[in-house]
Amino acid sequence: MTEKLKPCPFCGSKLVSYSRGNIRAPFLFFKCGNFDCGAVVSFDNDVCNIFPEKAIDKWNMRPSKNEEIFGKDLNNTEEARR
Ligand SMILES: [Zn+2]
Numbered sequence: 001m002t003e004k005l006k007p008c009p010f011c012g013s014k015l016v017s018y019s020r021g022n023i024r025a026p027f028l029f030f031k032c033g034n035f036d037c038g039a040v041v042s043f044d045n046d047v048c049n050i051f052p053e054k055a056i057d058k059w060n061m062r063p064s065k066n067e068e069i070f071g072k073d074l075n076n077t078e079e080a081r082r
Contacts, residue, residue: 006060011037018052028055
């Protein structure tokens with residue numbers, strides 16, 4: 001199975017990995033390996049927590065037109081983090 005993870009959406013680091021955790025229920029989370037970023041992301045969705053490939057699909061989701069879907073702010077993440 002090829003599990004190609006896109007870079008961290010916050011800092012662009014390619015040091016992204018995923019692991020399983022268990023707090024009351026099993027879950028799957030993605031972690032950015034850039035310590036200055038430290039993003040940890042999980043999806044509150046049973047399917048994602050059971051099937052890593054579904055979670056990876058979500059992680060790799062990158063809307064091409066953020067503005068239309070979520071509003072303008074998401075398009076400015078590059079500037080916002082400076
Ligand atoms: Zn990051």
